Amino acid sequence: MASYKDIHNILLERITGGEWPPGRLVPAEADLAEEFGCTRVTVNRAMQALADAGLVERRRKAGTRVVRRQSRDTVLTIPIVRDEITGRGGRYRYLLVERREAVPPQNIRAELGLAARDRALHVLSLHFADGRPYQLEDRWISATAVPGARTESFEAVSPNEWLLREVPYSRAEHIFSAARATAEEARLLELDADEPVFVIARTTWLTNDPVTHVRLVHPGSRFRLVTRDQPPGAL
Amino acid sequence: MASYKDIHNILLERITGGEWPPGRLVPAEADLAEEFGCTRVTVNRAMQALADAGLVERRRKAGTRVVRRQSRDTVLTIPIVRDEITGRGGRYRYLLVERREAVPPQNIRAELGLAARDRALHVLSLHFADGRPYQLEDRWISATAVPGARTESFEAVSPNEWLLREVPYSRAEHIFSAARATAEEARLLELDADEPVFVIARTTWLTNDPVTHVRLVHPGSRFRLVTRDQPPGAL
DNA sequence: AAGTGGTCTAGACCACGGA
DNA sequence: CCGTGGTCTAGACCACTTC
Numbered sequence: 001m002a003s004y005k006d007i008h009n010i011l012l013e014r015i016t017g018g019e020w021p022p023g024r025l026v027p028a029e030a031d032l033a034e035e036f037g038c039t040r041v042t043v044n045r046a047m048q049a050l051a052d053a054g055l056v057e058r059r060r061k062a063g064t065r066v067v068r069r070q071s072r073d074t075v076l077t078i079p080i081v082r083d084e085i086t087g088r089g090g091r092y093r094y095l096l097v098e099r100r101e102a103v104p105p106q107n108i109r110a111e112l113g114l115a116a117r118d119r120a121l122h123v124l125s126l127h128f129a130d131g132r133p134y135q136l137e138d139r140w141i142s143a144t145a146v147p148g149a150r151t152e153s154f155e156a157v158s159p160n161e162w163l164l165r166e167v168p169y170s171r172a173e174h175i176f177s178a179a180r181a182t183a184e185e186a187r188l189l190e191l192d193a194d195e196p197v198f199v200i201a202r203t204t205w206l207t208n209d210p211v212t213h214v215r216l217v218h219p220g221s222r223f224r225l226v227t228r229d230q231p232p233g234a235l
Numbered sequence: 236m237a238s239y240k241d242i243h244n245i246l247l248e249r250i251t252g253g254e255w256p257p258g259r260l261v262p263a264e265a266d267l268a269e270e271f272g273c274t275r276v277t278v279n280r281a282m283q284a285l286a287d288a289g290l291v292e293r294r295r296k297a298g299t300r301v302v303r304r305q306s307r308d309t310v311l312t313i314p315i316v317r318d319e320i321t322g323r324g325g326r327y328r329y330l331l332v333e334r335r336e337a338v339p340p341q342n343i344r345a346e347l348g349l350a351a352r353d354r355a356l357h358v359l360s361l362h363f364a365d366g367r368p369y370q371l372e373d374r375w376i377s378a379t380a381v382p383g384a385r386t387e388s389f390e391a392v393s394p395n396e397w398l399l400r401e402v403p404y405s406r407a408e409h410i411f412s413a414a415r416a417t418a419e420e421a422r423l424l425e426l427d428a429d430e431p432v433f434v435i436a437r438t439t440w441l442t443n444d445p446v447t448h449v450r451l452v453h454p455g456s457r458f459r460l461v462t463r464d465q466p467p468g469a470l
Numbered sequence: 471a472a473g474t475g476g477t478c479t480a481g482a483c484c485a486c487g488g489a
Numbered sequence: 490c491c492g493t494g495g496t497c498t499a500g501a502c503c504a505c506t507t508c
Contacts, residue, residue, distance in 0.1 A: 003496070016405045016442070028474065039498055044475075052287070060475045060505040069399055071314040074409055076462070079306040164304055170251045174309055174462040178413035178433035178455030196431035196455065198413035207251070220413030220431065227311070227409040238477070263493065274479055279494075295486040295494045 007036055008046035015055055015066055026056060026064040074227045078174075078200070080161055081137075081216075085129040093128040096155050097188065101143070108140050111203050111213040121149050123159045126188060133189040134222070139214040146211060163204075163212060171205040178220065185217050196220035242271055243281035250290055250301055261291060261299040309462040313409075313435070315396055316372075316451075320364045328363040331390050332423065336378070343375050346438050346448040356384050358394045361423060368424040369457070374449040381446060398439075398447060406440040413455065420452050431455035 011032075014020045026032075029047065033040040047064060050056045054073065058064045085092040104112065104120045112120060120140045127135040139159050141149045146167055154162065181189065181197045189197070200216040246267075249255045261267075264282065268275040282299060285291045289308065293299045320327040339347065339355045347355060355375050362370040374394050376384045381402055389397065416424065416432045424432070435451040 005496095016403050018403055021403075022400075030474085039500095040475090041477090041499090042497065044477085045496090047475085058475065059507095061473055061507050062505095063474065070318065071312050072399075072407060074311050074313065074407065076309050076311050077306050078309065083305065164307075168251055168253060168257075172307060172309065172462075176411060176433070176460040177458065178431045178453075180431055180455075194429070196413045196415055198411070218413075220415075223412065225411040227407075265493085274481095275494090276480090276496090277478065279496085280477090282494085293494065294488095296488050296492055297486095298493065 004042045004045040004049075007032070007038070007043060008049050010036075011046060011050060012055070015050075020066050022066050022068040024066045026066065028063060076174075076225065076227055078225075080164065081127045081135050081158070082161065085127070085134065090129045091131070093131070094156075094158050095126045095128065096123070096153075097126055098122070098124040099154055101150070104140050108213055112140060112142050112210040114142070119143060121146075123154050125154065125158055127158065132222075134218065136185060136188050136217040137214060138217065139212060141212045142210055145206060145209050159212075160214070167211060168206060169204045169211055170207050173203050175199075175201040176225070177201070181217070189217065189219055191219055198223045198225070200225075239277045239280040239284075242267070242273070242278060243284050245271075246281060246285060247290070250285075255301050257301050257303040259301045261301065263298060311409075311460065311462055313460075315399065316362045316370050316393070317396065320362070320369065325364045326366065328366070329391075329393050330361045330363065331358070331388075332361055333357070333359040334389055336385070339375050343448055347375060347377050347445040349377070354378060356381075358389050360389065360393055362393065367457075369453065371420060371423050371452040372449060373452065374447060376447045377445055380441060380444050394447075395449070402446060403441060404439045404446055405442050408438050410434075410436040411460070412436070416452070416454075424452065424454055426454055433458045433460070435460075 011026075020026060027035075029040045029043045032043045036043065047056065047058065051058050055067055056064050057067050079087070082092050082094070100122055101119050102122055103117060104114065104122065108120070109116070109118070114120060120143055123137070123139045123141065125137045126133055127137065137158060137160060141159065141163070143150060146163070148166060149162075152162060177199050179197055179199055180194045181191050183193065185191070185197060186193050186195065191197070198218040198220050201214070202216070203213045204211045246261075255261060262270075264275045264278045267278045271278065282291065282293065286293050290302055291299050292302050314322070317327050317329070334357070336354050336356055338352060339349065339357065343355070344351070344353070349355060355378055358372070358374045358376065360372045361368055362372065372393065372395060376394065376398070378385060381398070383401060387397060412434050414432055414434055415429045416426050418428065420426070420432060421428050421430065426432070433453040433455050436449070437451070438448045439446045
């Protein structure tokens with residue numbers, strides 16, 4: 001008997017195999033149910049999985065069509081830096097560089113939705129892989145959204161790990177870019193001036209309240225971000 | 236009456252709102268069904284959506300637990316470069332630089348799974364935004380996997396768009412990195428020597444057969460990759 | 471008006487895996 | 490063993506949307 005996963009895989013094969021090219025109208029659920037000898041609900045379950053994966057578009061009355069791809073989506077997993085390093089057998093070390101409460105600069109205030117004189121917590125820290133600087137973590141934490149951070153020293157635990165463990169978040173935005181290292185970044189990361197760096201800027205919200213904004217700066221010469229990349233629509 | 240989407244949102248709120256913290260054991264489906272006055276199937280539908288989104292982990296007998304986050308996942312949409320430029324009101328231009336069949340270098344052969352003397356199609360092209368170079372597309376296409384490419388000139392249509400339209404793919408891998416521009420890259424992108432560039436390397440497969448490998452090189456000073464970032468678990 | 475997907479119910483059986 | 494999730498069926502009604 002065909003389960004909804006079997007049906008899903010068969011339909012997936014018809015799509016990726018070219019039997020049902022982009023734009024093609026897929027048979028109605030009732031017809032497929034008859035073909036596979038099951039209920040329409042079971043076909044519906046399989047089809048919804050394909051729709052969730054973005055492989056087909058469904059509209060009542062109009063039916064189901066194979067999507068014409070406009071872009072590629074890929075899932076990016078950004079691990080905790082400690083796990084990333086130890087996971088490939090490296091030696092990890094954490095170092096707190098600076099921790100202070102201050103009025104953030106204009107661009108950070110905007111990101112965190114703070115008023116002109118609001119203070120926030122600034123934590124600058126370094127993550128080492130095998131003794132060499134691997135990531136500079138330049139973070140601002142909203143004191144109002146995360147009051148607990150004011151009593152945490154961040155001497156033993158990095159803000160990244162602490163926040164991930166202690167503070168739920170509901171939304172995040174990432175910006176990836178390549179840049180020249182600034183003088184301070186070069187000094188802390190032990191790079192030559194103007195060496196390229198890979199920058200991940202992330203802002204995190206908890207139901208529309210900004211929680212934290214961080215700049216993660218990596219030496220370009222020894223950092224790569226790799227996607228997980230399951231087949232689209234895999235269950 | 237509570238639909239499975241309502242139930243999903245209520246449970247989502249309990250998780251992100253802190254009522255059910257990470258590690259918490261969630262009530263059994265049967266209990267929730269009673270609470271919401273619906274069938275267990277309906278609760279199951281909502282729970283599966285949460286599990287798909289990675290917010291809970293479910294095991295038979297053991298029950299359902301709120302996940303302890305180890306990492307952050309984010310969905311990256313890599314648009315067709317033309318759409319990316321025109322989408323923000325820019326002027327787009329495409330230029331074919333070189334097209335030839337040749338034996339690829341060692342690293343590309345490995346990526347495409349080719350034997351030592353197999354030939355492949357090499358296409359080098361440029362994408363301009365408002366008259367300035369925006370992306371260098373350095374692509375190798377497997378002649379065996381995509382025979383149709385051998386009769387396509389790529390003078391009017393970029394390989395990226397042509398492939399996305401003509402060739403289905405089942406899996407892709409991306410590597411993002413920051414680097415110094417090589418001499419040729421600097422020349423083509425009209426950059427100073429050693430300027431930082433943002434590189435996206437992508438290999439694409441169709442059911443385990445490599446289709447194409449591409450290096451997309453962007454001037455670091457005018458390129459950023461931004462994530463879409465829906466709330467986790469949104470339906 | 472009619473076709474198509476969206477969803478619910480009630481009941482059932484199975485599969486896994488902790489105790 | 491037996492509680493929990495995984496899934497199916499048969500039938501039903503509804504909600505869109507195109508004709």
